[in-house]
Amino acid sequence: MSRHILLTGGSGFIGSNLVRFILRHRPDYRVTNLDCLTYSGNPENLADVEKDGRYRFVHGNILDRPLLDTLAKECDSVLHLAAESHVDRSILDSRPFVETNVMGTQNILDAWRHAKGKAGRFVHVSTDEVYGSLPLERPELKFTEETPIQANSPYAASKASSDLLARAYHHTFGMDILITRCSNNFGPYQFPEKVIPLFVTNLVEGKKVPLYGDGRNVRDWLHVDDHGEAILTVLEKGTGGEVYNIGGNNERSNLELTHSILKAMGKGSEMIQPVADRLGHDRRYAIDATKIERELGWKPTRSAWPGALDATVKWYVDNPKWWQRVKSGAYREYYKQQYGNR
Ligand code: NAD
Ligand code: TDX
Numbered sequence: 001m002s003r004h005i006l007l008t009g010g011s012g013f014i015g016s017n018l019v020r021f022i023l024r025h026r027p028d029y030r031v032t033n034l035d036c037l038t039y040s041g042n043p044e045n046l047a048d049v050e051k052d053g054r055y056r057f058v059h060g061n062i063l064d065r066p067l068l069d070t071l072a073k074e075c076d077s078v079l080h081l082a083a084e085s086h087v088d089r090s091i092l093d094s095r096p097f098v099e100t101n102v103m104g105t106q107n108i109l110d111a112w113r114h115a116k117g118k119a120g121r122f123v124h125v126s127t128d129e130v131y132g133s134l135p136l137e138r139p140e141l142k143f144t145e146e147t148p149i150q151a152n153s154p155y156a157a158s159k160a161s162s163d164l165l166a167r168a169y170h171h172t173f174g175m176d177i178l179i180t181r182c183s184n185n186f187g188p189y190q191f192p193e194k195v196i197p198l199f200v201t202n203l204v205e206g207k208k209v210p211l212y213g214d215g216r217n218v219r220d221w222l223h224v225d226d227h228g229e230a231i232l233t234v235l236e237k238g239t240g241g242e243v244y245n246i247g248g249n250n251e252r253s254n255l256e257l258t259h260s261i262l263k264a265m266g267k268g269s270e271m272i273q274p275v276a277d278r279l280g281h282d283r284r285y286a287i288d289a290t291k292i293e294r295e296l297g298w299k300p301t302r303s304a305w306p307g308a309l310d311a312t313v314k315w316y317v318d319n320p321k322w323w324q325r326v327k328s329g330a331y332r333e334y335y336k337q338q339y340g341n342r
């Protein structure tokens with residue numbers, strides 16, 4: 001079956017990897033990427049597919065209702081990823097998180113409802129952070145789709161709000177909406193504010209790595225292409241109205257992660273700089289992803305450590321031009337050169 005997907009946030013980390021994944025693995029699909037290019041949106045992430053006739057970039061904001069009305073008429077499915085995505089930024093200023101994650105999601109849901117009614121599949125990409133935090137002392141506990149929403153950071157609260165709006169639009173209007181809640185992603189093209197690219201690029205630059213608190217916080221790491229494949233699986237095989245957890249079954253403490261990165265780069269533990277903890281820092285995330293495996297047949301195949309982590313570390317080490325342009329802000333010029341002032 002052919003599809004024309006409206007993919008929001010396609011110039012960011014997960015979105016750009018997903019656009020590439022779709023074009024590579026689904027020859028019948030077309031993708032329209034709607035992205036307003038915030039600091040984390042970088043069209044250079046997709047420079048290699050720009051000339052592909054099945055790909056279109058639209059520079060625009062999910063808060064722009066007339067634009068969404070037009071795009072909703074042209075496309076038949078939505079993968080909604082556009083968001084403010086960094087917890088530390090949400091602690092400094094939560095307003096853009098409410099504007100994009102809550103109001104932007106409400107806006108695209110309304111546009112989609114207006115254009116499609118009950119037809120037209122809409123996948124809302126949520127996060128495991130909506131579930132809050134698990135205790136280190138209870139390793140047998142994991143987040144299931146039934147775990148109550150208990151968001152702790154302003155970022156997580158804004159994602160929980162959009163997640164609940166998506167759920168409500170299915171319940172109230174019968175729209176064909178599905179929700180995914182995924183664990184921490186790793187892979188190429190991640191903005192170097194997130195822990196893995198930040199640590200690797202600091203080490204290449206000879207700087208220390210700032211480890212928050214006691215370093216014992218745990219995250220469940222999944223390769224970004226495993227996430228992309230899971231999102232496509234939910235789009236193609238999922239049941240409307242359902243929530244699907246996505247995870248790597250790959251729990252690591254930040255200390256373990258840091259030592260793995262140091263080892264992959266031939267550096268010693270003297271490069272660790274313990275710093276003050278993140279405010280409200282969630283202790284542990286762990287996803288129970290048995291539902292998506294049992295019902296839709298998806299499980300991760302690209303996330304096994306140390307190989308997958310080492311390959312990601314190597315990608316950043318081998319691509320200094322990409323992240324140096326991001327860290328210096330030079331990547332912002334690329335768009336102007338390619339697209340003018342559209
Ligand atoms: P990212 O910050 O790298 O990318 C976000 C993209 O959205 C950027 O290209 C940005 O320009 C765009 N965007 C932001 N506001 C917009 C707006 N108002 N209109 C149009 N475009 C806008 O984030 P990411 O890590 O790729 O995350 C993508 C999605 O996946 C988010 O919804 C996030 O909550 C979710 N998620 C991320 C992870 C993870 O580990 N990174 C895990 C689970 C879920
Ligand atoms: O400098 C750092 N030092 C440090 O110790 C940074 C940036 C992070 N950390 C710790 C905090 C977390 O325990 O590393 C862990 C991972 O931090 P982030 O990379 O900021 O990710 P996290 O807060 O876990 O959130 C991520 O996963 C869920 C994504 O950013 C979210 O968008 C996604 O929803």
